[in-house]
Amino acid sequence: MNVKDQIRTYIGSQPQPKREDLDTLHQRICGLLPQARLWFLDGTDGNGKIVTNPNIGYGVQVIKYADGRSKEFYQVGISANTSGISVYIIGLDDKKYLAQGYGNRIGQASVTGYCIRFKALKDINVDVLEAAILDGVRPSTTS
Numbered sequence: 001m002n003v004k005d006q007i008r009t010y011i012g013s014q015p016q017p018k019r020e021d022l023d024t025l026h027q028r029i030c031g032l033l034p035q036a037r038l039w040f041l042d043g044t045d046g047n048g049k050i051v052t053n054p055n056i057g058y059g060v061q062v063i064k065y066a067d068g069r070s071k072e073f074y075q076v077g078i079s080a081n082t083s084g085i086s087v088y089i090i091g092l093d094d095k096k097y098l099a100q101g102y103g104n105r106i107g108q109a110s111v112t113g114y115c116i117r118f119k120a121l122k123d124i125n126v127d128v129l130e131a132a133i134l135d136g137v138r139p140s141t142t143s
Helices: 005-011 019-033 097-102 127-135
Strands: 038-041 056-057 061-064 070-073 075-081 084-090 109-111 115-118
Touching: 005 038, 005 056, 019 056, 019 075, 019 084, 019 127, 061 109, 070 097, 084 127, 097 109, 097 115, 097 127
Parallel strands: none
Antiparallel strands: 038 056, 056 075, 061 070, 075 084, 084 115, 109 115
């Protein structure tokens, strides 16, 4: 199954209204980042063990580790969780940036160093979320 089909299947597997919110968010991010590489991570490790919720990713960046290794990873990710939806903005150097820059303007959301978590799209200002996403992908390319 290709990535677009995996994403469609994942979104379709979610209960309503989360399914509709994930689909809306996916479409909006694709509109914001039309050239971004799409990713789908099913949440399992190399041994098939579930280690995280499945994630849809957008864009690409190279993450460099202290031991010299590096790998490609997405810049922005979305995931359904038990209480709602998480949006991950990966690669920001300042772990206070999201909370200080967007936390008081986004609405009913928990904002941490790289994650914006909310129950439903209706609870947040989606324009502010989009601004945070665009701000997070500026430092590197989204090919």
